[in-house]
Amino acid sequence: MIAQLNRSFNRLADHQDAGILLLRLTIGILLLFHGVAKIEHGVGWIVQMLQAAGLPGFIAYGVYIGEVVAPILIILGVFTRVSGLIAALTLVVATLMVGIGNFFTLTKVGAWALEVEALYFFGGLIITLVGSGRYSVVSNPDYR
Incomplete structure (x- = not known):
């Protein structure tokens, strides 16, 4: 019975391209x-x-690439893998500049002080690894 419920749920929730789009x-x-x-x-x-x-x-102006251009390209699904990597690297630089002192710090509610930065970093890294998926502005001929 549990296995049947699991299979049914998996059929309903098996929308990898929609998940990539949501990410x-x-x-x-x-x-x-x-x-x-x-x-x-x-x-x-x-x-x-x-x-x-x-x-x-002048290096500071690179933030416009990492926080404006790359996110727009990620949203559109254009140059998605490169843009995901740029976003991830932007978070590494931002963390090194303003957050490195919080690396071993927890907030008052027990959260890691850099969890937002980590979510953006790993989100960008995951986008780099999975690409745009099926739902993008530019069709991806290499998409499997």
Whole structure:
């Protein structure tokens, strides 16, 4: 009986391409909010942090690629694997810049202080590994 229920549920829930689309939309849209904030408020504070660390300030403008361009491409399913990797690497850089001190920190409710960054990082990495799926703006001739 349990096996039959499991098979029935699996038939109902077996929509891998819809799952990939949902993942792409979730990671892309939520990461894009961060990019929109950078568009509205600028990246001056990032420039200052980079310069304080002895790095050239113009590197800060790369955040627009990682938090605006890549998420839009992820949402659309265009250059999805590359965009997923760019998003993941953007989170590595962001974590190294502002969150590395929280690596071994838990919040008051017992959550890892970097769990949001980890979700974006692994979401981008998963998108890199699975690609756009069937539902994308550009058809993928290599899709199996």
